[in-house]
Amino acid sequence: MTSSDRPIRWGILATGGIAAAFTEDLLAVPGAEVAAVASRTEPAARAFADRFGIPRAYGSWAELAADPEVDVVYVATPHTAHHDATTLMLEAGKAVLCEKPFTLNTRQAEQLVATARARQRFLMEAMWMYFNPVVRRVVELVRGGAIGEVRAVHADFGFPAPPDPTSRLLDPAAGGGALLDLGVYPVSFAHLLLGEPERIEAVATLTPEGVDEHTAVVLGHAGGALSLLSCSLVAGYGQRASVHGSTGRIELPTDFFHATSFVLHRDGGTAERFTLDRGPGHGLGLEAAEVVRCLRAGLTESPLVPLDGSLAVMRTLDTVRARIGVHYPGE
Structure with missing residues (x-):
């Protein structure tokens, strides 16, 4: 992921409104490629993939986690599912950008941070306001x-x-x-x-x-x-x-x-x-660009949205x- 000769390959987890807005902006981010999308049902994932020209669509989270051609996953599920979805992706070796609020409570957030640090995987809360x-x-x-x-x-x-x-x-x-x-x-x-x-x-x-x-x-x-x-x-x-x-x-x-x-x-x-x-689109591309920058630099968290700050x-x-x-x- 630190190589600059290929794009950072993204997976999108969930297909709701915020996932659509993020994906629309992500398509314009230099060095980023939208490689796959997953939902709880294959038809929902396929419809989203067709809408944005995404090559692979999965009807389960596990399939996205197992995709070797995905570097980082954007978790756009409702926040009650952030903990489980992010844990799955981190344990599969993926970097994760997780929507805010980070989790339902501090206990869940601490578990995510511990998992990311133990596995030395990039994790960031998608607090796009910080990049405005x-x-x-x-x-x-x-x-x-x-x-x-x-x-x-x-x-x-x-x-x-x-x-x-x-x-x-x-x-x-x-x-x-x-x-x-x-x-x-x-x-x-x-x-x-x-x-x-x-x-x-x-x-x-x-x-x-x-x-x-x-x-x-x-x-x-x-x-x-x-x-x-x-x-x-x-x-x-x-x-x-x-x-x-x-x-x-x-x-x-x-x-x-x-x-x-x-x-x-x-x-x-x-x-x-x-x-x-604030640039083109919805303004969500700025946080995606920061993820790309961090992954290219080999960082496991962003100095602009540090994990300790999300815990606080x-x-x-x-x-x-x-x-x-x-x-x-x-x-």
């Missing part, structure tokens, strides 16, 4: 002192989900609720800027099924900084975020996790607007769930 040019520039400015000492991070992700009693978002057995599907973005944004918190408080409104539909989180970080975060399946927030420092602030006015612009306000100065191109986010999510009383079957 706007987010990376914001981090660069903050760490460079553009707004002084960071005192607070605000981030919200919410939309009114269509009422559907059969939706996985309402199903505890499917890891439902706002926190893991939407809240992972604000939590990850706060971790990126301020690190793992020292104190975690949360309050939520739960559905009759026992998952959170509206959650607010306060994180207390070293040095006194606070993160004020929320996620919702019943309210539209606009997906805004901001970073507040001792000498200014940065505002991402909408869709902060894949933004194209932000505004820097320095105390006493004129607001500066930055617009950055999972610890925060677990604590939030404990605070609001959301538990999944089998935990």
Whole structure:
């Protein structure tokens, strides 16, 4: 996989919407080749393969794991299956890019990291937000002192989900609720800027099924900084975020996790607007390109999405769930 004279060969595991969006972007990534796709049924895999011109389609995860012509697998299953699917691929010798949230809970995430490290296989959580040019520039400015000492991070992700009693978002057995599907973005944004918190408080409104539909989180970080975060399946927030420092602030006015612009306000100065191109497609190709780069370099994890960072986010999510009383079957 470190040879530069052939493409990195990808397998796609699952055929849902995020798998389709990722594959569409992956086809445009230099040095990448989509070699195979797998689903729980062969017809679903074949339809996906025909749609994207993928040469091999499998009706089981095991067949994809056994394919010697696949270097890395993108795991795009629902997050309740991330642990089992990723473990299977790692144990078969594949590198893995696993969708977020990394797993259902910290225990599962720790098992994946241990497996990857023991087998010296590449593993990365697919937190595409970390590769967004706007987010990376914001981090660069903050760490460079553009707004002084960071005192607070605000981030919200919410939309009114269509009422559907059969939706996985309402199903505890499917890891439902706002926190893991939407809240992972604000939590990850706060971790990126301020690190793992020292104190975690949360309050939520739960559905009759026992998952959170509206959650607010306060994180207390070293040095006194606070993160004020929320996620919702019943309210539209606009997906805004901001970073507040001792000498200014940065505002991402909408869709902060894949933004194209932000505004820097320095105390006493004129607001500066930055617009950055996130590239073609959906923006998912940036994380795929990082996987290709890491595999060519012989790395087993990305410095931009380190495994310890993914574990830290999972610890925060677990604590939030404990605070609001959301538990999944089998935990």
